[in-house]
Structure formats: C-alpha cells, structure tokens
Amino acid sequence: MNNKLVINFKITNWCDLHCAHCCERSHKHNKPNFMSLEKLDKYVSESITMDIRPDQLLTIGGGEALAPYMLNNPTYIPNVLNTVYSAGYIPTLKTNGTWGNNNTLRKIILSDIAKKAYQYDKLVTLDISVDEFHNNQTGVIKIINDIVRNPGLSFAIRFCLVGFNTTASKAALNDLQQQLQNTGLSIEQTFAGDWIIEIPNSGDGLYVYNDYGAPIYNLGRAKQTKTFTSTKNPNGNDGYNCLQIDNQDCAILNYTYREPIKNRPLNLVLQSLMTHTTNQR
Ligand code: SF4
Numbered sequence: 236m237n238n239k240l241v242i243n244f245k246i247t248n249w250c251d252l253h254c255a256h257c258c259e260r261s262h263k264h265n266k267p268n269f270m271s272l273e274k275l276d277k278y279v280s281e282s283i284t285m286d287i288r289p290d291q292l293l294t295i296g297g298g299e300a301l302a303p304y305m306l307n308n309p310t311y312i313p314n315v316l317n318t319v320y321s322a323g324y325i326p327t328l329k330t331n332g333t334w335g336n337n338n339t340l341r342k343i344i345l346s347d348i349a350k351k352a353y354q355y356d357k358l359v360t361l362d363i364s365v366d367e368f369h370n371n372q373t374g375v376i377k378i379i380n381d382i383v384r385n386p387g388l389s390f391a392i393r394f395c396l397v398g399f400n401t402t403a404s405k406a407a408l409n410d411l412q413q414q415l416q417n418t419g420l421s422i423e424q425t426f427a428g429d430w431i432i433e434i435p436n437s438g439d440g441l442y443v444y445n446d447y448g449a450p451i452y453n454l455g456r457a458k459q460t461k462t463f464t465s466t467k468n469p470n471g472n473d474g475y476n477c478l479q480i481d482n483q484d485c486a487i488l489n490y491t492y493r494e495p496i497k498n499r500p501l502n503l504v505l506q507s508l509m510t511h512t513t514n515q516r
Pocket of ligand 1: 252254259261262297331364369
C-alpha cells in the first residue's frame with residue numbers, strides 16, 4: 236500500500252442542520268445512533284498498527300461531531316477524546332459551529348475539549364465549516380472570540396475553517412473575516428491564504444488554517460440516486476487514503492468503496508477495500 240491513511244470516525248448521522256449538499260444526509264430528525272464507546276475503542280486500538288499519516292491526526296465527524304452535547308450526553312465527547320489521545324492520536328472534531336450561539340453550551344464544549352488537551356498535553360482541533368451552505372457565522376464568531384481572548388483556550392485549541400473551492404465559499408470566508416474584525420480582532424492574511432489572528436494583549440498570534448481546495452462533488456440530498464457519496468477518487472485525497480468508519484459498522488474507503496466490517500480486524504477490511512483501487516489502476 237503506497238498511500239498513508241487518514242482515519243475518520245463518523246460517530247452519528249444526527250445534525251442540527253439540514254444542508255442541501257450534505258453527503259451524509261444528516262438531519263436532526265435522524266436517530267442519533269452514536270457509535271458505542273466500546274466499538275470506538277476497539278477500532279482505534281486496531282488502527283494503531285496501520286499505516287497512519289505521520290502527524291497522527293484522527294478526525295471525529297458526523298453528522299455533527301458535537302451533537303452529543305445537544306442531546307444530553309455531555310460525557311460522550313470527553314470519553315471519545317480519552318480514547319483517541321490514549322492511543323497517541325491528535326483529535327480533530329468536525330463541526331458546523333452552530334452551538335457557538337448557545338452561551339452555556341459553548342462554554343462547556345470549549346472548556347471540556349481544552350481540559351482534555353491539557354490532560355494529554357496535545358492540541359485539539361476544531362474543523363469548522365464556513366461556506367455557502369451553512370448559515371452559522373454568528374456562532375462561529377463567538378467560538379473564535381472565546382478561543383482567541385482566553386489564554387486557557389488559545390493554548391489548547393486550534394481551528395481550521397473549511398469550505399469549497401467556489402466563489403461563494405470564499406465570499407463566506409471573507410465575510411467572516413470582516414465580521415471578526417468588526418468585533419475588534421486583528422487578522423493578518425498569510426501568503427498561503429491562512430490567517431494569523433492577533434491574541435489581544437499578548438503580542439502573539441493564533442494561526443488559522445483555511446482549507447478551501449475541495450470541489451463540490453455532488454448535490455447531496457438533491458441527487459436521489461446516490462447511495463452514500465459519489466466522490467470518485469480511487470487514489471485518495473492529498474496523497475492519503477481516507478478510511479471512514481461509520482456508526483453502522485461499515486468501512487468506507489476514499490468516499491467510494493464500502494464494506495460491512497462484520498467483526499473482521501480493520502487491517503483485513505482495509506486490504507479488501509484496497510483491491511478495488513488496485514483493480515482500477
Ligand atoms: S452541517 Fe455538515 S453534517 Fe450537518 S447537514 Fe450540513 S453538511 Fe451535513
């Protein structure tokens with residue numbers, strides 16, 4: 236196998252939003268069906284013998300990765316972080332950021348994830364969607380302000396803003412930048428298009444990655460014939476193979492090939508999935 240692996244755990248298909256392009260068909264009327272912590276633990280343990288990307292990043296997504304907080308299950312994410320950190324990984328939580336509008340929830344979530352980052356002495360990253368489909372800017376502005384203005388959070392939490400390679404996504408990002416500046420934050424744009432947000436009264440800055448390279452591969456819900464996603468990329472993304480483990484015990488390679496895990500070790504499931512890509516080359 237040539238490509239190293241990116242692993243993503245889809246812990247739920249519940250989401251408080253209902254975006255038209257959603258590849259996962261997530262919705263707040265879906266049953267939450269969180270991946271059990273035992274299953275997550277088993278899969279994470281098995282994955283550490285696999286050929287993971289060198290920076291050891293592992294993503295937790297959905298649906299909305301922080302949904303457990305909205306559904307009265309506040310211990311779920313801290314337990315997920317215990318599992319991921321204990322295995323030596325650095326977690327990224329994929330979110331739409333709407334919880335930023337709820338002052339109580341925002342405080343709890345940011346404090347919980349920062350505490351885990353300190354406990355394991357490794358960063359935690361929030362991947363926040365900012366694009367033409369998510370009407371979430373007020374929540375995102377509150378999250379970013381809390382992180383940047385609180386040293387306890389800014390030492391522990393990184394964030395990455397994620398959108399599509401479209402004019403509308405870039406306009407949403409520019410609009411967010413303007414609105415953040417209106418809250419008094421100073422933002423410098425790097426040559427690569429990322430941001431450095433000045434941390435007030437510290438002389439320091441917080442680096443924010445802006446990931447706007449992906450095309451919109453399909454129309455999500457609008458495309459009735461799709462089964463789970465229609466991305467055709469047998470070589471993986473950015474030189475990595477992406478293995479998603481979902482909350483229905485299925486493994487999905489590069490958003491294209493899907494197999495039930497059926498109690499097999501993950502490396503055997505991956506080997507089986509990889510035969511599809513080998514056959515295509
Ligand atoms: S926020 Fe993300 S998971 Fe939720 S509906 Fe939109 S695209 Fe899907």
